Amino acid sequence: MFQNIVGKTWKAEGSWGDGSKFYQETYFHYDLDSLIVLAESTGFVDLNQTKLGKRNHGIRQYDAISEEILFWEFDIFGGLTKGSVFQDGKNIIYQYKYGDSKVTDMWEYVNDTTYNFKVGEYKNGNWSQIYLTSQFKQTNNLSVNEIFSIAKENLNGSWSSPAWDGQLNESWSLDKNGHLTQSSRYIENQEILFESQNKMEIVDNELILFSIIKGSNPKIFKATSWTSNSITFENSDYNNPNKVKYHFISPSEFKRTISGIEDNKPSRYTFKFKLE
Numbered sequence: 186m187f188q189n190i191v192g193k194t195w196k197a198e199g200s201w202g203d204g205s206k207f208y209q210e211t212y213f214h215y216d217l218d219s220l221i222v223l224a225e226s227t228g229f230v231d232l233n234q235t236k237l238g239k240r241n242h243g244i245r246q247y248d249a250i251s252e253e254i255l256f257w258e259f260d261i262f263g264g265l266t267k268g269s270v271f272q273d274g275k276n277i278i279y280q281y282k283y284g285d286s287k288v289t290d291m292w293e294y295v296n297d298t299t300y301n302f303k304v305g306e307y308k309n310g311n312w313s314q315i316y317l318t319s320q321f322k323q324t325n326n327l328s329v330n331e332i333f334s335i336a337k338e339n340l341n342g343s344w345s346s347p348a349w350d351g352q353l354n355e356s357w358s359l360d361k362n363g364h365l366t367q368s369s370r371y372i373e374n375q376e377i378l379f380e381s382q383n384k385m386e387i388v389d390n391e392l393i394l395f396s397i398i399k400g401s402n403p404k405i406f407k408a409t410s411w412t413s414n415s416i417t418f419e420n421s422d423y424n425n426p427n428k429v430k431y432h433f434i435s436p437s438e439f440k441r442t443i444s445g446i447e448d449n450k451p452s453r454y455t456f457k458f459k460l461e
Contacts, residue, residue, distance in 0.1 A: 186254070186270075186271075186272040186277060187222050187245065187277070188409055188410055189275075189294075190213050190277075190292075190300075191213045191214060191215055191410045191412075192213070192214060192412040193213065193323050193324075194211065194212045194323070194324045195210070195211050195212075195213075195300070195321040195322065195323055196210045196211075196321065196322055197209050197210075197302050197319040197320055197321040197322070198319060199302075199317060199318065199319035199320075200317075201316060201317050202315075202316045202317070205234065206229070207317055207319060208227075208228055208229060208237065209226055209227070209228050210226065210227040210228070210324070211224050211225065211226040211227075211241075211243075211321075212225045212226075215417075218430075218444075218453060218455065219417070219428075219430065220246070221244055221245060221246045222244075222245040223242070223243065223245075224242075224243030224244075224245070224258075225241075225242060226239075226240050226241035226242075226243065227239060227240060228241065230261050238261070240261050241258050241259065241261070242258075242259045243257065243258045243259070244256065244257045253269045253271070254269065254270045254271065255267065255268070255270070256268060256269070256270050266281055266283075267281060268281025268282065269281075274294065275294035276292060276294050277291070277292040277294075277300075278290070278291050278292075278307075279291075280307075286306060287308075288304065288306065288316075289303075289304070289305060289307035290303070290304050291307065297323075298322065298323040299320060299321070299322055299323070300320065300321045301318075301320050302317070302318070302319045302320055302321050303315055303317065303318055303319075304316045304317040327411060327412075327413065329390055329391065329392050329408070330387070332392065332408070332411045332416060333365075333387055333392055335413065335414075335416075335433070336385060336392075336431065336433075339431075339433040339436070339439060340357040340365060340367075340431075340433075340439070341358060341359065341365075342356070342357060342460050342461075343356045343357075343460070343461045344356070344357070344439075344458040344459065344460055344461060345459060345461055346441075346456040346457050346459070347457070348456055349371075350373050350374075351373030351374070351378070352371070352372050352373075353369060353370070353371050353372075353456055353458075354369065354370050354371075354372065355367055355368065355370070355458075356368055356369075362386075363386075364384055364385065364386040365384065365385040365386070366382070366383070366384045367381075367382065367384070368380070368382055369383070379398060379399060379400075380398075380399040381397060381398040381399065382396075382397045383395060383396050383397070391407055391408065392407070392408035392411075393405060393406070393407055393408070394406040394407075394408070394429060404420065404423060404426075405420060406418035406419060406420045406428075407419065407420065414432065414433045415430060415431060415432045416430070416431045417429075417430045418430070418431075424445055424446045424447075425445030425446055425447045425452060426443040426444060426445040427445045428442075428443070428445065429442070429444075430442045430444075436460070437459060437460040438457070438459055438460070439458050440455055440456065440458070441455070441456045441458065442454070442455045442456075443455075
């Protein structure tokens with residue numbers, strides 16, 4: 186649901202039905218190994234609507250008991266708005282109680298960089314009342330070339346990480362075509378148990394991760410979301426892994442989290458690499 190908006194900043198302006206101004210600039214990002222989505226919003230932080238600052242801190246999380254995605258929005262005035270969020274096609278719909286009313290915020294998909302935004306009373310696909318109409322536009326998306334450059338800056342070198350009962354050693358470098366290549370070995374009790382070769386390159390303006398574990402079929406993943414310090418690659422055609430996330434912590438440290446379905450259960454392994 187949040188894949189298109191995560192790792193980006195979205196800005197909207199307008200006026201409420203009572204004439205007061207609306208301004209919101211929100212940056213979305215994953216946290217806790219992509220288990221939650223955080224929304225950090227800038228808006229008016231004074232009652233006279235003259236001063237902009239950090240206004241809201243939002244959390245979206247799947248609740249296993251209700252089987253819903255719930256959200257919480259904490260604001261600078263001490264308020265808390267909470268409710269549920271669901272998807273209708275590519276639209277993102279928030280619903281919550283406000284006084285005696287049930288209010289809906291809808292992000293209506295226009296294209297990958299634009300959503301129409303409506304706030305009002307919405308039921309069975311119809312608006313009975315609209316309090317605000319605006320439009321969220323993406324403002325700071327890093328290009329594929331920019332995020333690939335960040336990966337090159339952060340991965341180039343030799344790395345090691347504890348893994349299971351042994352150690353994972355890998356080396357990243359640039360080949361003559363500017364692709365980022367990796368060779369890796371898992372060593373346990375001084376014995377090499379598996380070897381792999383990976384490569385990142387841009388194909389048709391998509392950042393692609395190629396992975397070949399010795400003795401296994403090659404796998405291909407596409408970057409689906411990114412920020413200035415992380416890239417998430419996915420391929421839903423695979424069970425395990427179907428997601429690979431790189432998180433660049435510092436020039437001498439990064440994490441790689443591999444997720445999928447193993448023995449009919451969700452699995453997740455995180456490797457913490459240090460520069461050698």
